[in-house]
Every structure is written in C-alpha cells, then in structure tokens.
Amino acid sequence: MPRYALLVEYDGRPFSGWQRQTDQPSVQGAIEAALAQLEPRAHTIAAAGRTDTGVHGRGQVAHCDMDKDWDAFRLSEALNYHLKPAPVAIRAAKRVADDWHARFSAMERRYLFRLLMRRAPETLETGQVWRVNHQLDVEAMRAGAEHLIGLHDFTTFRSVVCQAKSPVKTMDEIAITRVEGPAGPEIQFRLRARSFLHNQVRSIVGTLERVGAGSWAPEDVKTALKARDRAACGPVCPPQGLYLMGVGYPDDPFAQQP
Structure with a gap:
C-alpha cells in the first residue's frame, strides 16, 4: 500500500482536537472521512502531534496508506474537495517510504x-x-x-x-x-x-x-x-x-x- 505524507492546516475551534472521537468532531475524523470518499473503506491516519481542543495547525504532518498509486498532487486536491466545508486543508502531499511514520520519524x-x-x-x-x-x-x-x-x-x-x-x-x-x-x-x-x-x-x-x-x-x-x-x-x-x-x-x- 503506497504511503503518503500530508501537510495539514486547520482551525481548531470546531474540533474536539486532532484525535478521532466517537461522538465529537475531530481533525483526524474529518480527514479519514475524506479519504473514505476516495477509497471506500475504513482509514486510519497517524499524526506528528495530537493537538487539543481549540488548538490550530499550520504545519501538522500526518500519513495515510492508500490502495491506489495516487499522484500526490491529485491526492491533495481530491482530499481538499471532500474536506469542504470543514476548516481543514491539505497544503501538500508527498509519497514516502513504507516505513516512514509521521509521529515516530519526527525529530x-x-x-x-x-x-x-x-x-x-x-x-x-x-x-x-x-x-x-x-x-x-x-x-x-x-x-x-x-x-x-x-x-x-x-x-x-x-x-x-x-x-x-x-x-x-x-x-x-x-x-x-x-x-x-x-x-x-x-x-x-x-x-x-x-x-x-x-x-x-x-x-x-x-x-x-x-x-x-x-x-x-x-x-x-x-x-x-x-x-x-x-x-x-x-x-x-x-x-x-x-x-x-x-x-x-x-x-x-x-x-x-x-
């Protein structure tokens, strides 16, 4: 499964934080829902930092695994389309090694x-x-x-x-x-x-x-x-x-x- 790094920007005000919640909106949940529009299945992404409720991201980094070999620019454009109207944007996407990890590879x-x-x-x-x-x-x-x-x-x-x-x-x-x-x-x-x-x-x-x-x-x-x-x-x-x-x-x- 090809792995992609995502550079993420978001306004933290409407969210209960980065981490997916069962009954509250989250940034992770919004991105995973957008990914499911591209490849219909359950998606789990990982991020460099689990920001709290109300905290913003200008340079958050996450990674996702896809079934299809996506062009990185097309992936970011497609995600931004499906993220609307949530205040979340994928500023860029890049193909990375299969063992690259947004959290554990960070220095x-x-x-x-x-x-x-x-x-x-x-x-x-x-x-x-x-x-x-x-x-x-x-x-x-x-x-x-x-x-x-x-x-x-x-x-x-x-x-x-x-x-x-x-x-x-x-x-x-x-x-x-x-x-x-x-x-x-x-x-x-x-x-x-x-x-x-x-x-x-x-x-x-x-x-x-x-x-x-x-x-x-x-x-x-x-x-x-x-x-x-x-x-x-x-x-x-x-x-x-x-x-x-x-x-x-x-x-x-x-x-x-x-």
Whole structure:
C-alpha cells in the first residue's frame, strides 16, 4: 500500500482536537472521512502531534496508506474537495517510504503561541489569540524561560492526564518576541523540542505570562520546575492562540514547502 505524507492546516475551534472521537468532531475524523470518499473503506491516519481542543495547525504532518498509486498532487486536491466545508486543508502531499511514520520519524516539533495585549475585546482575531488586558515585560519572561531550556523533569508543566512514559524532556528553544500584529501588540512565544508533554506549552506560556505581569519573579520559574509538582505550576493558558507550526524530519518531505 503506497504511503503518503500530508501537510495539514486547520482551525481548531470546531474540533474536539486532532484525535478521532466517537461522538465529537475531530481533525483526524474529518480527514479519514475524506479519504473514505476516495477509497471506500475504513482509514486510519497517524499524526506528528495530537493537538487539543481549540488548538490550530499550520504545519501538522500526518500519513495515510492508500490502495491506489495516487499522484500526490491529485491526492491533495481530491482530499481538499471532500474536506469542504470543514476548516481543514491539505497544503501538500508527498509519497514516502513504507516505513516512514509521521509521529515516530519526527525529530522536532515547533509551536507558536500568540498573546494579544489590549483592553478591547478581540473581534477579527477571536479564537486565534489569547487576549490579556495588561502589558507584559518581555525581558522578565525571557529570563524566566531560560530556566526551562535544556534537559529537565517537566512534571510541574505536565497535565495530570498526560500519558507520556517519562516527564523528562529537552526544551531546545523558547523565543519570546513582541510584534505589532494586525489587532495590536502581541507577545509571540516560539517553542521547539523533539517532543512535548500534554499541556506543556500552555502550562509554560501561562506561567511566563505571570512573570511578565509581575506576579512571579523570573527565578520563581526555576523553583516551580524543581518542585516537580503540578500544583507549583502557574495558570494554564487557554488553547486559542496555540499553533503547531511545523515538524522536522531527517529527510523532510516538505522541506521546500512555503
């Protein structure tokens, strides 16, 4: 059965997350239903990351196995036709080796979190950003984030329902920048690691927001990390504003994709 990698973009708002649910809409379920329109049978796809309810994907990667030897471009076009009107798009499809796996072949995941700073409610950005009505100290947040770089036990920043075998992860990068977005000033957090724990990004961003607001000192992040206790974590920020931006592979099928 030919295997294809899919580069997937989606608005997470209408979905209960990536993973297929029996009674709730999911991104995986939408794509598998579209695949069944092309080859009528049960389809099971795998993805690089199982994003939660309300989390968006700009560079999610999944793979599917087909009976027919599809031209990759025609496969992506056909899937996009059958995905309508769901807010899911196959940006590209590529033929890959039979043993290539969207999750297990991945070497890194990259996330973006957008935090909008303004008092007025967001309108055009609803569901796309987390709005706070106060200013944040970027330098303080950067100082707090420094304590999270490298190999650590991230139990504090892990959901109690996380199914990962170990809380030990290596955080390769947390870049924090202030930008002038279309709706006002944003703080953008870009996080990069081989893999993440459940709710790890949202737990980190929510904690760093407290640092930026002055409620926590940067050193408090180190104390929370060392506690290895979920109760020591700051607030977990909401899912809107979180995007899976990209996935890295040793031989990346979408390396040249704009």
